[in-house]
Amino acid sequence: MQQTKKDYFFRVVVAGGGFGGVKAALELAKDPRCAVTLVSDEDTLTYHPLLYATATGASRKISSIPLSRIFAGTNIRVVKDTIVGIDSSRRLIVGRSRQYEYDAVVFGLGVVTNYFDIPGLAKYSWGIKSPEEIRAFRKHLHDELITTKHFDKHYVIVGAGPTGVELAASLKDYLLKVGRWHGLKQHHVNITLVEAAPRVLPRMSEKTSRAAAKRLRELGVHTLLGTTVKGLDDHTLHAGDRTIATETVVWTSGVTNHPFYAYNQDVFRLSERGFVTVNEHLEAAPGVFVVGDNAATKYAGLAQTAISDGAFVAGVIKSRFSGAHLPIYRPKAPFSVVPVGHGWAALERLGFRLTGKSASWIRKIADLIGYHDLLPLGPAIKLWLSERETEEFGCKLCQKNNGSSRVARNT
Ligand SMILES: Cc1cc2nc3c(=O)[nH]c(=O)nc-3n(C[C@H](O)[C@H](O)[C@H](O)COP(=O)(O)OP(=O)(O)OC[C@H]3O[C@@H](n4cnc5c(N)ncnc54)[C@H](O)[C@@H]3O)c2cc1C
Structure with a gap:
């Protein structure tokens, strides 16, 4: 079925199938007014906290969970594609394979390794x-x-x-x-x-x-x-x-922010450390939300933060669609267990x-x-x-x- 605004569906695109993006998609999909498309360049969610265990002999399945399994029984559309751009004036997300129209978009692309230019x-x-x-x-x-x-x-x-x-x-x-x-x-x-x-x-x-x-x-x-x-x-x-x-x-x-944001500085404003500046609704630009590691928030850099950001942003988007009062972001102190x-x-x-x-x-x-x-x-x-x-x-x-x-x- 073609889902358009005329049918009273709100098109939400989630860019990134990590902790923040997946949690946002799951929460949004509970609202029948939302048509959620999750675009990720991987078929699985990487469960980073247990990667060290897989690296030292534990089963691969504990650190790599298929998105199809996570979204089984939901109406979330999962597309394998790499997001390369955004045209916020036309409300379009640009992927390598195609473009995605949105009423709201949630970005959670994670971070990349930083070698600080150390030779070799x-x-x-x-x-x-x-x-x-x-x-x-x-x-x-x-x-x-x-x-x-x-x-x-x-x-x-x-x-x-x-x-x-x-x-x-x-x-x-x-x-x-x-x-x-x-x-x-x-x-x-x-x-x-x-x-x-x-x-x-x-x-x-x-x-x-x-x-x-x-x-x-x-x-x-x-x-x-x-x-x-x-x-x-x-x-x-x-x-x-x-x-x-x-x-x-x-x-x-070392890690550093995903390069996508630096390439799209007409939409995203970056902090001194290169992370995306967001307002009290985790919004970087009208209708454009950023969660998890990418956002310049107090406790970014942890899966717990990304999950709670995803749930929070889903709440903001649903409130906005309903014309209700928007919740205000309060960073939650995570606990570290090593x-x-x-x-x-x-x-x-x-x-x-x-x-x-x-x-x-x-x-x-x-x-x-x-x-x-x-x-x-x-x-x-x-x-x-x-x-x-x-x-x-x-x-x-x-x-x-x-x-x-x-x-x-x-x-
Ligand atoms: C080894 C390791 C161990 C960790 N251990 C812990 C821990 O014990 N506890 C804890 O709380 N945190 C831990 N973290 C941190 C935690 O994993 C991150 O904070 C969390 O994954 C951030 O979630 P996210 O949604 O922002 O990004 P991610 O979970 O990294 O997800 C990003 C997603 O975006 C996709 N993507 C990237 N680029 C594109 C693109 N251009 N187009 C489409 N999709 C794209 C990626 O494939 C990925 O699916 C650890 C991190 C690492 C690396």
């Missing part, structure tokens, strides 16, 4: 920000073991924020399992976490940071703090005044802090709540339970991808 990083480092990067990273780990029959001299993770800490804490166990699978006799793995700030988890309190550093030491992770990465080549990382022999450097340090190895986590929210096993249980519950924000309870529980499944260490992965490991680093 883009070419030689590995990333864990997407399922493709993880596939390439895991293949590299396997290929290296198969080819050399020993572990890398150093596995280096750059950035001791949550992602770097989570990965460093889980990598050793995974490598030892993979090593056993490949018949390796070696039992020692060197994991080094490099951070420019003087402490790990620099955005959390000093107490939490100290507890996490102790936990990392117990897990055998070596930390190099106050150390800035200067360059990377084929076999060597230059960090501070050291050179570290390594074939495996994972860059978790798993540091099996059965241990560090949690903080507004001055409250907790570390250890109980925090790790809270993190597990937070994952269930996160899934349930996107899926009905039954499928959310099923997916949550599959967090415990591991993928075969062997080597379906290696046999399937029988090329050189060098070609697949960050693109």
Whole structure:
């Protein structure tokens, strides 16, 4: 059925199938007046909080959820396309394949990796920000073991924020399992976490940071703090005044806003840090809303914020269509829970802090709540339970991808 304003449908286009966009679409679709089209360049939602687990052997399905599954039973139209422009005077969104007319549009395109122009990083480092990067990273780990029959001299993770800490804490166990699978006799793995700030988890309190550093030491992770990465080549990382022999450097340090907004500055005004300036309704221009990582809001950069932004914007759009009073955006303080190895986590929210096993249980519950924000309870529980499944260490992965490991680093 052609859905036009004449039929009293409001055309809402959602650009981006991540946390913010998906939540906005789900909430909007509950209103029968809204005809929602979600345009994403991927078929799946990347569940970033569990990418570190997939990178270290957990099932891919826990960090990559098909949009078709999320939107099953709704009337949301999902289109695979890449958004490249906006003509706000004609209320048109421009995709690579076609154009989309809108009465309201919600943008949630996420962020991209920033290498800060450090020589060699883009070419030689590995990333864990997407399922493709993880596939390439895991293949590299396997290929290296198969080819050399020993572990890398150093596995280096750059950035001791949550992602770097989570990965460093889980990598050793995974490598030892993979090593056993490949018949390796070696039992020692060197994991080094490099951070420019003087402490790990620099955005959390000093107490939490100290507890996490102790936990990392117990897990055998070596930390190099106050150390800035200067360059990377084929076999060597230059960090501070050291050179570290390594074939495996994972860059978790920097992100920057999606370039789409800088290309469309006739519509979007950018903050000093390059994020989109929005008003108290998360509106960047009339009828153009921005959610999640892209918006210059207090707690942007977290899935929890993106989800709550998506729900908020859906409320604003529905109120506007009804001619009702528009809600005002109030940033919600998120809570950070960082798993540091099996059965241990560090949690903080507004001055409250907790570390250890109980925090790790809270993190597990937070994952269930996160899934349930996107899926009905039954499928959310099923997916949550599959967090415990591991993928075969062997080597379906290696046999399937029988090329050189060098070609697949960050693109
Ligand atoms: C490794 C990692 C771990 C993280 N862990 C946590 C955590 O534990 N807790 C937490 O709260 N947050 C975490 N975050 C942050 C969280 O993932 C982000 O804040 C959240 O994903 C932001 O949601 P979003 O909707 O703004 O963007 P995203 O979820 O990134 O979604 C953007 C979507 O837009 C699509 N897209 C991009 N460009 C285009 C285009 N041109 N056209 C069409 N579609 C496009 C993308 O494919 C994607 O589907 C983590 C992030 C990373 C990278």
